[in-house]
Amino acid sequence: MNCEVLTLFPGIVEAAVGDSILKRAQDKGLLDIKITDIRSFAKGKHKTADDAPFGGGPGMVMKPEPVFEAVEAAAGPGAGVSEAEADRPAARIILMSPQGPVFNHEKALELSRETRKLIFICGRYEGIDERARSLADEELSLGDFVLSGGELAAAAVIEAAARLIPGVLGDEESAGQDSFYDGLLDYPHYTRPAQYRGMKVPEVLLSGNHAEIRRWRRKEALRATMRKRPDLLEKAALSDEDRKLMEELENEITTG
Ligand code: SAH
Numbered sequence: 001m002n003c004e005v006l007t008l009f010p011g012i013v014e015a016a017v018g019d020s021i022l023k024r025a026q027d028k029g030l031l032d033i034k035i036t037d038i039r040s041f042a043k044g045k046h047k048t049a050d051d052a053p054f055g056g057g058p059g060m061v062m063k064p065e066p067v068f069e070a071v072e073a074a075a076g077p078g079a080g081v082s083e084a085e086a087d088r089p090a091a092r093i094i095l096m097s098p099q100g101p102v103f104n105h106e107k108a109l110e111l112s113r114e115t116r117k118l119i120f121i122c123g124r125y126e127g128i129d130e131r132a133r134s135l136a137d138e139e140l141s142l143g144d145f146v147l148s149g150g151e152l153a154a155a156a157v158i159e160a161a162a163r164l165i166p167g168v169l170g171d172e173e174s175a176g177q178d179s180f181y182d183g184l185l186d187y188p189h190y191t192r193p194a195q196y197r198g199m200k201v202p203e204v205l206l207s208g209n210h211a212e213i214r215r216w217r218r219k220e221a222l223r224a225t226m227r228k229r230p231d232l233l234e235k236a237a238l239s240d241e242d243r244k245l246m247e248e249l250e251n252e253i254t255t256g
Contacts, residue, residue, distance in 0.1 A: 001112060001165055004034040004074045005154050006067070007122040008049055016155035025168045033158065036074060041066035050125055059126035067121065067132045074119045091117040093136045094157075096150030097127075100139025103157055105180035107140070111157065112164035120157070122150030183236030185224040187217040219245045 005013045013035045017023075025031035042049040043065070050060040075091040092114055101107075111118060121128070121136065133139075142153040162168050163175055179186040190201040204216045222245050225232050238246075 001030070001114065001118065001158075001162060002032045002116075003118045003120065003158055004036060005120045005122065005151070005158075006036050006038050006070045006074060007149070007151050007154075008038050008062070008124050009122075009149060009151055010035045010037050012149070012151040013122075013155055016152065017158060021168065022159060022162055025162050025165070028167065030165050030168050031158075031162050034074075036070055038062075038066050038070045041069040041073070053126065061126050062123060062128040062132075064129035064131050067128055068135060071119060071121065071132075071135050075117070091119050092138075093119045093121065094154075095121045095128075095133060095136035095139045096123065096141075096153045096157075097139040098141050098144070098146050100141040102141050102143055103153075103160070105160075108157070108160040109164055111161040120150070120154040122154055124149040180232075183232055184221045185229060185232070187220040187224065215241075215245075218242065219249065222246055223249050 007013055017026075017033050017035075022031065022033070026033060039047050039049050042063070048063070049066050050062050053059065053061045071093060075093065121132070140153075140157060142156055147153060169175055175181055177186060190205060194201045194206060202216065204212050207213070218241070222242060225236070226246070226249060
């Protein structure tokens with residue numbers, strides 16, 4: 001995955017993507033993240049990147065020129081930014097915005113497989129001049145709330161997508177069992193001690209019986225999903241065994 005994040009606050013993005021798994025992925029060459037300060041494209045002695053809104057009202061608006069120029073520089077020639085090159089898309093340009101479709105596992109998977117360069121535009125203040133929206137192939141939101149900037153949202157998108165790139169996670173930390181991967185929530189995890197403050201680890205996990213453990217985990221994943229996110233079950237690909245386990249769970253509920 002080849003990403004470039006355009007921001008007025010590079011430090012926020014750096015801190016979020018420069019450590020741990022994302023750092024390792026970059027060291028291994030599985031992930032390339034460039035962080036570009038939009039201000040370096042601003043003109044004048046003060047390199048002003050924001051201005052008061054036309055029409056009045058509170059706050060500041062990010063000026064269009066530095067954003068257009070930053071995107072053009074990031075996309076490079078032939079990236080489909082200018083009309084003349086519109087038929088040669090070499091980059092996929094994503095505007096972080098609370099108005100976009102909400103990011104989820106499917107989108108993470110799609111981005112993890114993207115061969116084009118991913119350019120993330122992060123807004124600040126009241127947002128970017130509306131004309132910059134025309135630069136973006138899509139908008140993406142982290143959720144129905146407003147952040148002060150797109151940096152943490154872009155970093156969250158990159159992290160979620162990067163961990164789905166084969167080789168980014170080691171075998172032991174594979175994403176395959178995580179929530180949403182197969183349409184269900186994850187099963188509960190336990191580690192030592194086997195008893196803590198009177199709370200015991202389920203016996204089956206100490207049994208060494210791998211078939212039983214696998215069955216228990218599947219059942220608990222189904223239980224968690226039924227309880228916390230029943231909406232996910234409608235789309236999940238359920239096996240015959242899953243249906244049997246769900247019946248068991250329903251019986252447990254009705255028999256109290
Ligand atoms: N006035 C704008 C919000 C501006 S917040 C509106 O109500 O639509 C400033 C910037 O933070 C935005 O330009 C966007 O890049 C980022 N941002 C805020 N909330 C976000 C969210 N939920 N998802 C992604 N980016 C967000």
